[in-house]
Amino acid sequence: MKRLKIILGKILLCFLLLSMLSCEVSTKNPDTLMDPDAYLYTSLDSTLYRISPYSASVTPVCPDPLCEHDNAQCPFWQICLARMETVGNCLYYLRESGGWGEYYKKLCRYDLVSGEYTVLYAPKEGSMTELFATEEALYFNFAKPDGEGWNTFDVCRYDLSRGKIRVLNDEPMNSAQWAYAAENGRIFWLDLRSNMYYSTDADYGDRRDGERGFSPDATRENYQFDLENLGLNQETLVYEYRMNRIDRTTGEVVTVFDRVSYIPIIYGDRIIYAKADAPTYLGLVYDEMLGEWVEDYDRWGGKYYICELDGSGEQLLCDFGAISFTIPQITNLSYEKNGVGDWIALWAQHYAPVDESNSGKITYDRSALLLINIITGEIKEATIEKKS
Numbered sequence: 361m362k363r364l365k366i367i368l369g370k371i372l373l374c375f376l377l378l379s380m381l382s383c384e385v386s387t388k389n390p391d392t393l394m395d396p397d398a399y400l401y402t403s404l405d406s407t408l409y410r411i412s413p414y415s416a417s418v419t420p421v422c423p424d425p426l427c428e429h430d431n432a433q434c435p436f437w438q439i440c441l442a443r444m445e446t447v448g449n450c451l452y453y454l455r456e457s458g459g460w461g462e463y464y465k466k467l468c469r470y471d472l473v474s475g476e477y478t479v480l481y482a483p484k485e486g487s488m489t490e491l492f493a494t495e496e497a498l499y500f501n502f503a504k505p506d507g508e509g510w511n512t513f514d515v516c517r518y519d520l521s522r523g524k525i526r527v528l529n530d531e532p533m534n535s536a537q538w539a540y541a542a543e544n545g546r547i548f549w550l551d552l553r554s555n556m557y558y559s560t561d562a563d564y565g566d567r568r569d570g571e572r573g574f575s576p577d578a579t580r581e582n583y584q585f586d587l588e589n590l591g592l593n594q595e596t597l598v599y600e601y602r603m604n605r606i607d608r609t610t611g612e613v614v615t616v617f618d619r620v621s622y623i624p625i626i627y628g629d630r631i632i633y634a635k636a637d638a639p640t641y642l643g644l645v646y647d648e649m650l651g652e653w654v655e656d657y658d659r660w661g662g663k664y665y666i667c668e669l670d671g672s673g674e675q676l677l678c679d680f681g682a683i684s685f686t687i688p689q690i691t692n693l694s695y696e697k698n699g700v701g702d703w704i705a706l707w708a709q710h711y712a713p714v715d716e717s718n719s720g721k722i723t724y725d726r727s728a729l730l731l732i733n734i735i736t737g738e739i740k741e742a743t744i745e746k747k748s
């Protein structure tokens with residue numbers, strides 16, 4: 361269950377700021393603004409791309425038209441997208457993988473308005489992992505080889521106003537500590553080896569053990585959303601889940617709905633999900649291993665639904681059966697959010713007939729980034745600008 365909560369933190373991705381500001385954000389034209397909240401981000405070919413749901417375009421964040429984005433000169437090469445953070449107009453991130461057993465070598469800031477790129481810290485020895493940001497500070501783990509093939513870890517705090525780094529723990533630790541949330545002046549941590557949750561003050565003091573793990577991205581008001589694994593459906597071969605809503609004060613658990621297939625998205629004040637519907641038949645695909653054509657299905661049903669946070673008002677959002685895409689899964693697309701304004705984004709697989717003979721034979725010819733409007737159900741495919 362704890363593991364699931366981590367997955368929730370990573371995959372039940374929603375957009376906390378938008379939930380508060382959704383009206384403002386959806387009415388301005390984000391394409392004219394270097395506003396980090398107006399875009400989704402993803403990494404392609406080891407560099408950072410921004411996705412504009414409005415123009416349905418995917419472009420490199422690196423502003424240099426001559427840059428190939430494939431070496432250390434590119435400010436976003438080998439970025440750790442999963443732990444990228446946004447504070448004000450700036451992106452903060454770790455990048456450039458170290459050698460065997462190492463994490464990332466550079467702590468970086470990129471100002472989206474001025475275009476200024478700064479390496480805040482690049483230790484000669486050791487590497488960094490588990491970046492987390494509050495409005496005041498960056499937290500990360502400094503990892504140092506212990507000489508026996510492992511690392512020791514120090515929790516570090518980079519003060520954003522003073523630009524100073526401090527080690528917060530007394531003795532190096534034998535496991536990484538992931539700061540996953542900040543709330544009411546407390547920082548919430550997960551020890552990545554023991555899987556223990558705890559909280560501290562902003563300077564890593566006043567430790568309180570036994571905190572309940574939660575994901576800020578899956579929290580609305582005083583409710584934490586959580587998934588209960590109901591196991592593999594032997595007929596559809598899809599894992600099914602029950603979605604619960606937990607009162608964070610009383611611990612009371614209420615089922616929002618049963619039999620969700622795959623991980624839902626909590627976005628703003630809505631939940632978007634696939635149900636354990638009957639699989640949608642797609643066609644015959646050639647199985648290289650078997651050397652024959654076999655029937656293939658969209659096992660997740662091919663439909664997305666949307667409902668209120670309490671499970672009421674369920675509506676069919678879109679049906680992929682009408683178009684030539686299949687959703688293999690909701691992919692962890694874009695660090696901590698899955699949508700902008702009225703749009704969510706997800707990766708899909710495009711398929712097409714192999715010929716015009718109505719043989720029912722299909723081939724998967726490319727992966728596609730789809731943008732789905734959660735009000736109208738409109739689906740559009742983004743154009744990805746790539747260096748040839």
Ligand SMILES: [Zn+2]
Pocket residue numbers: 407422423424427428429430433434435436
């Ligand atoms: Zn570049």
